[in-house]
Amino acid sequence: MKKTFCIVFALTNLSHAEPEAAIQEPAKPEIIEVANTEKLKTLLDKEITVSGSPNATSNISKTGHFFYNFDHSEMIVFCFSAGAATFPEDKKPASLVGKKILVTGKLTKYKEKLQIAIRKPEQIYIIDAAAPPAESTKPAETKPAESDSGKAPGAAVK
Numbered sequence: 551m552k553k554t555f556c557i558v559f560a561l562t563n564l565s566h567a568e569p570e571a572a573i574q575e576p577a578k579p580e581i582i583e584v585a586n587t588e589k590l591k592t593l594l595d596k597e598i599t600v601s602g603s604p605n606a607t608s609n610i611s612k613t614g615h616f617f618y619n620f621d622h623s624e625m626i627v628f629c630f631s632a633g634a635a636t637f638p639e640d641k642k643p644a645s646l647v648g649k650k651i652l653v654t655g656k657l658t659k660y661k662e663k664l665q666i667a668i669r670k671p672e673q674i675y676i677i678d679a680a681a682p683p684a685e686s687t688k689p690a691e692t693k694p695a696e697s698d699s700g701k702a703p704g705a706a707v708k
Contacts, residue, residue: 579597579598579654581599581600583600583601584600584602584623584625585602585621587623587624590664593657594657594658594664595657596656597654597656598656598657599654600652601651601653602620602623602653603620603648603649604620604643604646604648604651605620605621605647605648607619608643608644610634610642610644614631615629615631615634616629618646618653625657625666626663626665626666627665627668628660628665629667629668633668633669636671646674650676650677653668653675654666654675655667655668655673
């Protein structure tokens with residue numbers, strides 16, 4: 551009887567126990583456009599995520615550093631050559647020109663210019679590829695088909 555009482559008591563206490571705290575997902579970071587200079591200036595020395603499309607001046611320097619530049623922005627994304635050596639081809643500057651990307655890192659100033667210095671390729675997320683070049687609207691040139699006689703169909707035969 552004592553064993554039954556203990557088991558019933560234990561089960562009753564379990565059913566009235568406080569539910570475990572719900573696991574909360576981490577808050578999604580705010581994404582700031584690279585052209586929003588005023589907002590970026592308020593976030594110096596903070597870990598942020600920016601979005602933009604690197605332009606054609608993005609490059610790899612002679613010393614191996616990566617520079618990702620953006621139109622209408624005072625901000626750059628920079629990667630030292632030591633980290634750049636680990637980047638796959640699809641995350642190198644020339645491969646990202648015109649593609650919409652997200653970059654996460656600490657926003658700082660260097661020579662009065664806003665920058666995020668990245669070290670790992672995981673700090674860049676490619677949102678979408680650039681749109682493929684537009685197809686030419688010019689109709690394709692066609693040659694008239696030749697008949698067995700070697701002349702275009704409908705040509706006068708002498």
